[in-house]
Amino acid sequence: MDEILVLAEHREGELRDITFEMLSKARSLGKDAGKSVTALLLGAGVGDYAEALKSHADEVLVLDHGNLKAFNAAVYQQVLSEVLKSREPSLVMIGHTAFGVDLAPGLAVTLELPFASDCIDLAYEGDDLKATRQIYEGKVNATVSFADAPTVLVTFRPSACPVEDAEASAGKVTELDVAVPEEPAMRQFLEYVEAAVGEVDITKADVVVSIGRGLREEENLPMIEELAEALGGVVACSRPCVDAGWLPKDRQVGSSGKTVKPKLYLAIGISGQFQHLSGMKAADTIVAVNKDPKAPIFSEADYGIVGDLMKVVPALKEKIAELRA
Ligand SMILES: Cc1cc2nc3c(=O)[nH]c(=O)nc-3n(C[C@H](O)[C@H](O)[C@H](O)COP(=O)(O)OP(=O)(O)OC[C@H]3O[C@@H](n4cnc5c(N)ncnc54)[C@H](O)[C@@H]3O)c2cc1C
Incomplete structure (x- = not known):
């Protein structure tokens, strides 16, 4: 069965809302177009997240590795390249977040994937995927289509779609066996600095x-x-x-x-x-x-x-x- 693959995003011990928003969109797309939904979870010590994702996807692919302890676009890009080459999903969804904008364009270039960023909606017309993006600072919604390719990549805007309730039946969890490189010397994670929150959040x-x-x-x-x-x-x-x-x-x-x-x-x-x-x-x-x-x-x-x-x-x-x- 054809597959929609969603990259789960987590930070500081929490799965981020964008993950569930993308999975909700992927599930409704999958139902319409007859595609399965897979969540891809990369990180270190992320077993609990797989449990949380199970009821939102048909399958959760987990790669739990020390080198994935902190997000590093260069490392993620290499791992994702391997996963995408072996699975060839028809659609890959990554959050249009600080992580996603760091990761997705390089990935698209490396694998020569048709790519649309900051999408606010997605729909299949037959086999053709159409993405809605805002242009002119949101004054106009443009619908774009993709060049013919086995896999296309999008980044999806946070809060663009609601989170649907989890499915009653849980998807399976599969451990991935992919080599994870060390962080390259030119791009190392140093520390996580939370943006200052005022007296009221x-x-x-x-x-x-x-x-x-x-x-x-x-x-x-x-x-x-x-x-x-x-x-x-x-x-x-x-x-x-x-x-x-x-x-x-x-x-x-x-x-x-x-x-x-x-x-x-x-x-x-x-x-x-x-x-x-x-x-x-x-x-x-x-x-x-x-x-x-x-x-x-x-x-x-x-x-x-x-x-x-x-x-x-x-x-x-x-x-x-x-x-x-
Ligand atoms: C790059 C960019 C980024 C931006 N980012 C943001 C952003 O993050 N957040 C944001 O808010 N804006 C942002 N803006 C600005 C945005 O375009 C609008 O100018 C702004 O949201 C308007 O704010 P407002 O609704 O308070 O004011 P106005 O548009 O002036 O509206 C005031 C409203 O109050 C009503 N009103 C007046 N008097 C009364 C009264 N006595 N009782 C009841 N109603 C009354 C009027 O009918 C009117 O509808 C951004 C603009 C740009 C170009």
Whole structure:
């Protein structure tokens, strides 16, 4: 059976969400096109991850080796080259993450694979794979096809698709026997440095109350902070609020800020430009408050309140207090 191969990504002891997002997309593609789904897991001491991946793929290929303790694109590239040459999957998916952008282009060049980066969707039309990519900073979605080849490679954008529930039946786990080179002298892993997190980590919050330029001035911020507190959430914002110095950069949501996936995202006075949407559209429930009924944010929102935020926010606070009492 033809195969879609997904490279599992993990960091600092955790499988990353992008792994399950790609496996979900691969499973729906596989169902439509009659292809099996294989997760490829490279690392050292990664047995537990294989267990977690089993119910998301037909097969999990595991290569557990000391030389794979830290991600190194040069080492990964050599290992992947061997695996791809022997298995010839029709599609290889790698996350469009810091790891993926380091790894995938070199791999494509080495193996001469047709390659599309930063895909937000994939679909088979018959035997032909079509990939959707955003161009002109997201203003246009382009559908691209690939040159005829046994294997094509894509990098897939994080948060571009939801994670589907695991399958009831678990896939098999296969240990790979592939030679793993040492890190080359020119490219060594030294240490992992976590990006500094401010006093609030908006990426971990279940409730995010996000403000935009519609707030007009910093003096109006306290009422938003009170609303966030009443909901047990944190305050985030669109880019103009950071530019204006109302909130620090680590509160910015969007393509040049953070990606959040809370249970509830309250967008207040935010128009919903694509750069903002890309950082929050994976939230479980989106509620938007905007005085402009045509604001693009309403097309992403599950619930919309058309009104002046200076009236809506106090009313929401009052209602929450009433319900809490
Ligand atoms: C390379 C690049 C990267 C970018 N990265 C990001 C990013 O990461 N995150 C991000 O957010 N932006 C980013 N931007 C900026 C983005 O293009 C938008 O300019 C920005 O998202 C707009 O922010 P906003 O919605 O707060 O402001 P605006 O677009 O000005 O919208 C304000 C909204 O408030 C509403 N409003 C006004 N008054 C009220 C009121 N009293 N009550 C209710 N509603 C009211 C208006 O109707 C309007 O819809 C980026 C831009 C570029 C070029």
